[in-house]
Amino acid sequence: MIPTSGSYRLANARVHRSLTPGLIEPFDVDGFALAELAVADGKIASIVAHAESKAQSDAIDLAGRIVLPCFVDCHTHIDKGHIWPRKPNPDGTFMGALNATGADRAARWSAEDVARRMDFSLRSAYAHGTKAMRTHLDSVPPQEEISWPVFETMRERWRGRIDLQAACLLGIEGVRDKAWFERLAKRVAAAKGVLGVVTYMVPDLEELLDQVFAQAIEHGLDLDFHADETDDIAAISLKKIAEASLWNGFEGNILVGHCCSLSRQPDLEVLDTLDKVAKARLAVVSLPMCNLYLQDRRSNGTTPRWRGVTLLHEMKARGIKVAVASDNTRDPFYAYGDLDMLEVYRMATRILHFDHPVGDWPKAVAATPAEVMRLDGAGTLAVGGSADFIVFRGRSWTELLSRPESDRIVVRDGRAIERQLPDYAELDELMV
Ligand SMILES: [Zn+2]
Secondary structure, eight states: OOOSSSOEEEEEEEEEGGGOTTOOSOOOTTSEEEEEEEEETTEEEEEEETTTSOOOTTSEEOTTOBEEEOEEEEEEOTTTTTOTTTSOOSSSSHHHHHHHHHHHHHHHOOHHHHHHHHHHHHHHHHHHTEEEEEEEEEOSTTHHHHHHHHHHHHHHHTTTTOEEEEEEEOBGGGGGSHHHHHHHHHHHHHTTOBEEEEEOOOTTHHHHHHHHHHHHHHHTOOEEEEEOOSSOTTOOHHHHHHHHHHHTTOOSOEEEEEOGGGGGSOHHHHHHHHHHHHHTTOEEEEOHHHHHHHTTOOSSSOOOOOOOOOOHHHHHHTTOOEEEOOBOOSBTTBSOOOSOHHHHHHHHHHHHOOOSSOTTGGGGGTHHHHHHTTOTTTTSOOTTSBOOEEEOSOSSHHHHTTSOOTTOEEEETTEEOOOOOOOGGGGGGGOO
16 A cells, blocks of 8 residues: 555545644544645655645545654663563562562573573564663663663664664662672663662662762763652652652753552642652653553452553643653563554553543654654654654544554555564574
8 A cells, every 4th residue: 555665645644733743634523634744865755634635646546544753762671571481570569570670680590591682672673663661671680781782773673663772771779889880880871771769768768869960961861761650659769760850950861660559649749749840840651551461450359440550740830841661571560562552552541541531642642752862753754754653543542542453554654664573483592
């Protein structure tokens, strides 16, 4: 249906208001409008509301199919991905995940093992229509010396297909070893990475956060935190991060993931935290599938009663940038997943109620994470931008989100790509 090269026009493409910034058109109640997209030399040459466009007999008629920009996945762990067959989570809990992953990392994460699983993940994401991704890299010694060079090689190999970023990952207590943490920050800076830590309530949290901010400022790094991935209402590290950002005068981008405990806290506490998060210009990413899997996991044969996700609606209403992302795939933190951002959006719609109205929620898997990751123009359909988009079969939200859309067409630089998902059997020899 989509030519493999040259210039062409797509008529009757259904585009969404939130992801098509240049189009001024009366959109329908779901935020959609019909448009004609012209593609030339790998770029979007024009986007014209359909009613205005002249009927051109050589245009390809999409018959109202939805066209979205390629996805941006701002929080993943492709260094952990796909270890499930050799290291499952014994009980589905967060501690079970932490312990299983730590043991597997120590025993098995050679450069070759990490590289092959990363490549598998990237091929899946690419086939599903993702064009940019941030992964966290477990960076506790000696893994940082193995995984960062692998990441640098992988980023080069995938340049032009997936724009890959990395953030280091370690528990906040690792920052206490000042000399080591400073070396790590230098290593991250050398790789043009992002400085990341996992925050939880330790007595010296404020001092440790100051050290994290000091290193980020020293090396000109953006920050990426895992915060409060727990139902414990005493977990308020999101607020501590916002406060630390304000008193350190930090000017880079900060992305904070999870923030699960926030939705369990009393309203006054929540309001105070959200005020500070907005003032400090933090962005928040929710990981709905992983949160649903790990949070409220019960061992006594009772049923979970909490969805696990944070307060995205309240955040967005205050102007806080919000995104959703994949997080883990087929590892002890999440037994499932395939880095398919349509699946993430579908699940987020159900878990977080991204509907009635849909509003501008589609930005959460495209334009907003692109801004947080400083990817100019990604995550939108814009004239002059790369012709990187996905043509779905669905013509409405209910059609789009009810089927897997396994036959979606992914267009990169104006050309439909081969969408070959890697075979799980490829990983078999790594799993023995
Ligand atoms: Zn994560």
